[in-house]
């Protein structure tokens with residue numbers, strides 16, 4: 001009984017910690033309908049999907065987002081998307097070499113004349129950064145710095161589900177209209193009732209005739225999953241602004257944005273699914289080791305606990321206590 | 322108990338030789354093998370052993386982490402990630418260490434509640450209790466320092482808030498703040514000294530733990546009846562094998578729960594923002610400490626009013642430190658002659674109230690203090706405009722359409738606008754204030770007065786009498802039905 005209570009206390013602690021996360025203004029993220037394969041306690045990454053996700057990252061996201069904690073060799077390490085048992089050392093893996101060489105980087109080591117040359121990356125090099133520094137990144141993106149994506153799934157509540165929701169959650173064209181304000185300003189107007197995302201209104205609001213309009217600021221894009229506050233941009237009942245916020249990243253994925261090497265149809269949700277899974281892998285490449293070691297550890301501990309329990313019963317059998 | 326005779330018999334020539342020169346094996350034997358221990362200790366008493374394991378785990382994983390960690394603002398974040406990615410089993414070390422801190426606190430809180438319930442702080446164990454309080458205080462300091470090291474957003478901004486609080490203390494505050502930060506603001510110097518101190522304090526904790534065990538072994542263990550040992554033969558059993566096996570079992574069960582967190586939900590007890598590298602220019606929307614410090618954070622934020630010349634901020638800091646300081650005074654605040662709350666029916670109710678109060682304070686610390694707990698009415702819409710005489714007028718509406726109709730009916734030059742009139746509510750800050758009052762009242766009013774007025778139930782004559790007559794489930798000792 002007391003053990004149950006201890007567990008209950010642990011659960012209370014978790015609940016308390018959990019409630020600390022309950023804040024924020026985005027709609028609750030929804031993963032893909034069938035979920036991600038790596039979410040369950042023993043689930044694994046789907047290798048093909050992580051490979052495709054790398055392709056999406058490379059061809060779409062990498063022009064704005066770096067991943068400085070990863071090196072190309074990681075792609076070919078055990079558990080990685082391009083791991084090949086024939087090459088236990090990923091630096092020798094020809095596929096990884098080729099993937100690295102697709103990227104031109106500035107050699108960190110000067111040449112014999114003391115100058116820094118551009119050269120194709122090697123597996124040991126970190127992922128290429130799209131911008132030389134933050135100022136350059138901000139200038140190119142209307143003042144916002146595209147965050148590094150190395151640990152993005154751990155740095156956002158909802159992890160891979162949040163990523164999937166964010167990438168697929170932008171309003172579709174039917175929800176967007178353009179008009180000119182009486183002052184002659186060009187306005188982008190969003191009708192939140194046409195945003196294809198459930199739960200963007202707080203409970204009890206929406207659908208009661210209080211659906212208003214969102215005026216999208218210039219260079220900003222509405223997304224119902226982005227944590228933020230839409231009140232200032234909302235023409236409608238200020239007690240119930242739609243959930244979500246604005247971010248400086250325009251919608252990235254459109255059907256057919258990449259041509260998958262393996263022939264999979266590149267729908268928006270497919271690409272979002274793949275890139276989210278790739279980023280989940282990148283955020284914790286050792287996740288599969290962790291889960292399998294966990295199983296062995298817990299099995300051992302349970303066995304040990306049983307042994308101790310029976311020893312305890314035996315040792316104490318003659319003592320009234 | 323120190324009074325009892327040593328039964329250690331050195332078996333070999335070497336141990337005899339050593340025993341004459343440094344009787345260290347005898348010390349260990351008398352402390353952990355033959356030590357007479359009340360036979361009625363329940364599972365709440367296993368948390369001492371669990372805590373020793375927690376400290377060992379933190380020190381071992383910490384020392385290895387320190388071999389790979391770089392305490393600089395440029396490298397700190399990346400070096401922790403390098404540990405996770407490139408150091409063999411580095412992810413395990415890091416997750417064990419980070420979750421280990423949480424479980425350490427979970428265990429220490431249970432251990433402390435246990436002490437409060439069974440009156441373990443009363444004579445002759447006051448010094449034992451004081452040493453425990455010192456350990457708790459050092460743990461808080463160590464965890465706070467350690468949380469800075471991964472150099473994430475919460476690390477930085479949390480440290481900013483806390484050092485700012487210390488700076489709020491009059492006269493001594495600012496010098497201490499500057500000394501802690503190693504300069505006018507948090508930066509590389511701060512991280513370096515936090516790392517150094519984070520390495521140091523656990524060894525100070527280990528030192529105090531030794532004193533704690535020494536102070537335990539002089540009077541011996543308390544027990545769920547609170548009745549002291551009268552006859553060693555009847556009331557006690559030797560620590561080994563009776564309690565080594567019982568504690569061992571509890572430790573392994575604790576480790577199973579711990580392993581579930583480490584291997585299957587290693588980040589749920591942490592905060593996502595700490596995976597964003599520290600950036601002084603971007604403040605996270607909600608700065609909250611780790612869960613185990615939330616009750617104290619709630620007390621800090623509950624004080625929203627000035628008293629005379631002392632402003633709310635300083636009062637909050639005083640209340641927060643006082644909430645820990647008051648623990649040190651408990652042995653002298655509780656006036657009851659009876660130790661165990663098993664025999665204090667009224668005090669027991671207040672005690673469970675105190676446990677609930679602490680948990681609820683934790684909840685208050687986690688949420689936005691202005692959020693309503695119980696809304697009293699609906700938010701309304703307020704249309705404000707300038708009327709024909711140039712005065713500002715307002716009108717209140719429930720429905721948005723009516724408010725819009727009102728705005729449209731007004732002349733264009735009236736500057737009419739709609740804003741939200743928040744409904745009154747019973748908010749988390751109010752709840753936290755009530756709980757803070759209860760927290761302090763429990764120690765400063767209830768324990769002193771109740772001890773004088775309460776009529777306790779009859780205590781058993783002795784430990785062995787209490788356990789006779791059927792196998793009374795000692796595991797259920799805390800069940801209110803008893």
Ligand code: HEM
Pocket residue numbers: 376379380381382383384385386387390401415418419422425460463464465467468469470471519520523524526591
């Ligand atoms: C009382 C025992 C200890 C407690 C409660 C404690 C607590 C903590 C906490 C809360 C963190 C932040 C974890 C995270 O979020 O990543 C941390 C990090 C760290 N601690 Fe400790 N610690 C203890 C002992 C030690 C010791 C003895 C050492 C070294 C000798 C150490 C070295 C480190 C290092 C290098 C880090 C940074 C790496 C990381 O963040 O995981 N710790 N500690």
